[in-house]
Amino acid sequence: MELAQMMECNKADNRSIVPIFYDINPAELKYPSEPVKDSFCKHEKRGVDPGDIAKWKQALRDVAAVKGHDLPNGYNGHQGELIKKVVSDVLQFLKKNDLVVSDSLVGIEPHVQEVMKKLGIIYVNGQATEICDKDVHVLKICGMPGVGKTTLAKFVYNKIHHLFQGCSFLEIPKNVESNGLMRLQKNLISDLRKRERRRLSTPDEGTKVIADSFKKMRVLIFIDDVHHFNQIKCLVGNLSWFGPGSRILMTVGRKDILDDYPSEVADEYEVELMKRHQALQLFHKYAFDKYPLEEQYEYDSLSIEIVDIIEGLPLVIQLTASYLHNKEGEIEIWRGTLDRLKSNPKNEVKEVFKLSYDSLDEDTKNIFLDIACFFIGMDKRIPSCMWQACGYNPSIGIRFLCDMCLIKIGENHELWMHNQLREFGKDIVTRKDHQLWKRSRLWDYTGALSVLNTKESAENVEALALMFDEGQSECFRCEGFGHPWSLRFLRLDKATIGGSFQNALSNLRWLDWQGCSKISELLILHLENLVILDLSRSLVTGDSQVWGQILEKAKKLEVLKLSGCRHLHASPDFHTSKYLKRLVLEHCSLLSQIGRSLGHLENLVSLNLKFCKFVKDLPEELCYMKVLEELLIDGTSIRMIHFLRPASMERLQILSACQCESLARISDSIGQLKSLTYLGLDGAAIDSLPDSIGSLKKLQSLLLGNCQKLPELPYSIGNLESLEIMDLSSTMIARLPRSIENLKKLKVLKMENTHLRKFPKDIKNLDKLEEIDLSRCKNLKGQICFDFRGLSSLKILRLSSTKTSGLPWSDDRFSGRQTFSSLSHLHRLDLSECDQVRALPKLPPNLSKLKLLQLLEISHCSVQTLDGLENMPRLRKLSLFNCPSLTELPDPTKYNFEIDMLNY
Structure with missing residues (x-):
């Protein structure tokens, strides 16, 4: 009875059990021997409740399966050895090696769950219970400076260290040299051996000791703030140094730290910025002794503004809130803090950022500062042309900045940087010299204008931007350019300039003169080294004489942007532009003709004609585009996609023709685009796709949404072996071809608002499929009979x-096994406005179903009961808008989720 109670406690609240099989073999309990059977028979004869006997039998079987101490077999009957081992294990289990972590953490649990999963550790109800993978694994935790990498790693370390025979926490000093490495080695050896440090004469000796001492020991090693593999090579350089089940956890300053480890045992977790509501909650914890009282509500709007400026960076939130702690009633201090955050990070934050910045080489520092001052939100491929021309090697520099988590690249190649990092970069530039004309970059309108009007030499200025408010422009003379400059980037932004630049701009690589009113002013510039020319939204025309003079001078031009030039009726003459790589004519509303000189652009990789509504036909000269990779013709009046020559555009990867309402035909020539990875035809007037589309073996995205005349897909669609995303929303398609079963890499299938009548049965074994959207399919009726087990x-x-x-x-009518409930990775189920759904059935408790489900939407339904919620431990939000038939509301505190309800 006592044993049965112990096992119940073990299951209920994870109490630890250490069985000692003192005078019996565990197998005799798991597979009951005669004495055990006889004992139970006696109980049965005495009339003991059969239910109790069943519990006792199960308890014996369960405890026999728990790893314990077997005196007869494990210790040869030596009680002294058994006692030593038991005492050692219990002391190790009870020993507190916790690292110091703040009690005011917010939103950490989802991060912890993901890290535990990557570490291969079973984590239930906030407790780490078991290491389920016996291989040695290493995990790096990365993220931008100040995002909370170390805090997360310490929290995880505290949760799991009891599962290991030895554990060690090592912090990498800022400047690690030979003696510093030996000190770390001594600490590691001492921590794992649980005794005083031993002397080491060289790092090589320390490496040998580590490699030879812990091969049979399950260890946990946490190394904080790693920036180079050499810093850890002599500590954890080879995973074979440590015993099965060992884990190495590290926070890193660069994502490529683990490149020297085998990919199957090395993983990474990137800590993202806090969500807005979490950031506000953290701010309140540090700014107020308790959540603001009623009389403190005037500070709510300021709190929100401060949090929005900080953009979810925990370090800055904590420092700012701590500074404002108990300063209610001092509203000017709050306002001043908000103003300072907009332009200047706190000193503690700067120190954290500076460690990462100082590790960059000079060229990468220049790229970082350029992005911070000018290029956030811009397509990285554009400034890369300038950086390449200046010898900065942008491909390596941008990759390094991404590895350091100092920038990110968006889905459309746009550069992103956190607000505080942007201000840190600007602060570096301004701190170098208080005199404006001696700074390397000028982005402030007033400062830039004053430098242009000064008589001082501004030879250090490399980049200058005159940016005006909407509707504003500037007219000035350029005598300020009369002295030597090192200017490589110049943004004039709607300015009208008189005078002569003389030789001041001979080093210019990028001229950004959006809103230019007189193109003739350009003719006095020195454009010999120019690689980027942006005249977007200017009053330029197709005057061949003017363009001939400009392009004759700018022979090195690689990027020409003429977006939104409303007076441009014909494309320029490109006979001399043999280096041009990117041509952007987007939103040139009068443009109807693309000149034959386009065929001379043998190095063109991107042609953008988006929303040139008078362009009706693809330029014939496209057949000469040998290296073209991107063709964007969205919103044009193109009527047919047809390529004249079989070998034309053999490198084309992206063909985007969305919102082309006149596009009625795709010819068989589409099949010759062997390199195509993206085909966007949303909103086209096509009524069929050619069979040749099946030849696009590299195609990853096929977007046919809102092609309202399209009734079916060709059978050859099943040949798209690389396809990952297929959007068929708002088409006339009523069923999918059977060949769909061959799309083994498909991840997203969107068929919203189609004529679908049945759940598509041929997708049942697409084990990579992550998202299915069948919403608003009005013909999809009745009970869905589908075997979901293959959609793992x-x-x-x-x-x-x-x-x-x-x-x-x-109820799986095919095999008698559970189907939908086997979707163990499902985290969002939307049944809203399914008015035929009456109940959410109770799911079998002995199966691992829907454990990841986070959002359940059943609004506007006739659902009456909700019985399966206990099997959804990760449920965070239950949407119950307008469910009048629901008789009983679930208790959100019991299940720990949020309920959205209206008209309940």
Whole structure:
């Protein structure tokens, strides 16, 4: 009875059990021997409740399966050895090696769960219970400076160290040299051996000791603030140095730290910025003794503004809130803090950023400062042309900045940098010299204008931007350019300039003169080294004489942007532009002709004609584009996509023709685009796709949304072996071809608002499929009879606004096994406005179903009962808008989720 109670406690709240099999073999309990059977028979004869006997039998079987101490077999009957081992294990289990972590953490649990998963550790109800993978694994935690990498790693370390025979926390000093490495080695050896440090004469000796001492020991090693593999090579350079089940956790300053480890045992977790509500909660914890009282509500709007400026960076939130702590009633201090955050990070924050910045080489520092001062939100491929021309090697520099988490690259190649990092970069420039004309970069309108009007030499200025408010422009003379400059980037932004530049701009690589009113002013510039010319939204025309003079001078030009030039009726003459790589004519509303000189652009990789509404035909000269990779013709009046020559555009990767309402035909020539990875035809007037589309073996994205005349897909669609995303929303498609079963790499299938009548059965074995969207399919009716077991990766299922009445929760008519409930990765299920759904059935408690489900939407339904919520431990939000038939509201405190409800 006592043993049964112990096992119940073990299951209920994870109490630890250490069985000692003192005078019996565990197998005799797991597979009961005669004495055990006889004992139970006696209990049965005495009339003991059969239910109790069943519990006792199960308890014996369960405890026999727990790893314990077997005196007869493990210690040869030596009680002294057994006692030593038991005492050692219990002391190790009870020993507190916790690292110091703040009690005011917010939103850390989702991060912890993901890290535990990557470490291969079972983590239930806030407790780490078991190491489920016996291989040695290493995990790097990365993220931008100040995002909370160390805090997360310490929290995880405290949760799991009891599972290991030895553990060690090592912090890498700022400047690690030979003696510093030996000190770290001594600390590691001492921590794992649990005794005083031993003397080491060289780092090589320390490496040998580590390699030879812990091969049979399950260890946890946490190394904080690693920037180079050489810093850890002599500590954890080879994973074979440590015993099965060992884990190495490290916070890193660069993502490429683990490149020297085998990919199958090395993983990474990037800590993202805090969500807005979490950031506000953290701010309140540090700024107020308790959540603001009613009389403190005037500070709410300031709190929100401060948090929005900080953009979810925990370090800055904590420092700022701590400074404002108990300063209610001092509103001017709050306002002053907000103003300072907009232009100047706190000193403590600067020190954290500076460590990362100082590790950059000079060229990468220049790229970082350029981005901070000028290029946030810009397509990285444009400034890369300038950096390449200046010898900065942008491909390496941008990759390094991404590895350091100082910048990110968006889906459309745009550069992103955190606000505080941007201000840190600007602060570096301004601190170098108080005199404006001696700084390397000028972005402030007033400062830039004053330098242009000064008589001082501004030879240090490399980049200058005159940026005006909307509707504002400037007219000035350029005598300020009369002295030597090192200017490589100049933004004039709607300015009108008189005078002569003389030789001041001979080093210019990028001229950004958007809104230019007189193109003739350009003719006095020295454009010999120019690689980027941006005249977007200017009053330029197709005057061949003017363009001939400009392009004759700018022979090195690689990027020409003429977006929004409303008076441009014909493209320039490109006979002399043999280096041009990117031509942007987007939103040139009068442009109808693309000159034959386009065929001379043998190095063109990107042609953008988006929303040139008078362009009706693809330029014939495209057939000469041997290196073209990107063709953007969205919003044009193109009527047919047809390529004249079989070998034309053999390198084309992106063809985007969305919102081309006149596009009625795609010819078989589409099949010759062997390198195509993206094909966007959203909103086209096509009524069929050619069979040759199946030849696009590299195609990853096929977007056919809102092609309202398209009734079916060709059978050859199944040949798209690389396809990952297929959007068929708002088409006439009622069923998919059987060949869809061959799309083994498909991740996203969108069929919203189609004529689909049945759940597509041929997708049942697409084990990479993560998202299915069948919302607003009005013909999808009744109970869905589908075997979901093959969709092992499914995360999102949308069935809103359909006539479906239910899912095969646990009734699989095919095999008698559970189907829908086997979707262990599902985290979003949308059944809103499915008015035929009456109940969410109770799921079998003995199965691991829907454990990852985070969002359940059943709004506007006739659902009456909710019985399966206990099997959804990760549920965070339950949407119950307008569910009048629901008789009982679930208790959100019991299940720990948020309920959205209206008209309940």
